[in-house]
Amino acid sequence: MNLVVNGNDVNIPDSVQTVLALLNHFQLENKIVIVEINHSIINKSLYEETNISDGDHIEIVHFVGGG
Template identity: 50%
Template sequence: MKLRINGEWLTVPETVDTIGELLGHFQLDQRVVIVEQNETILEKESRSEHKVQDGDTIEIVQFVGGG
């Protein structure tokens, strides 16, 4: 399946069915991130319910500390 993630087209396994599984695939499921799917910001609690489809646009934003 092809997804546009943070502006780049990537191929992910067909077994990735939800946003939660997508975050797990990229090892981001334990990090604090904001996820936008097709221009809609998703609530953290609903990520396992939101299905991904071929051609979806996903933005994943991580917070990074520094000074």
């Protein structure tokens, strides 16, 4: 499956079907993130049930504490 993640074209295995699986794929499951798919924010409680599809534009913003 081809996605655009944070502005970059990426190819991920077809087994990755949900937002949660995508975060696991990028090893971000333990980080505090905000996920936007095609300009819609996905609520955290829906990561497991929200499917991703070929061609989706996905933004993943993570919070950092440095200052």
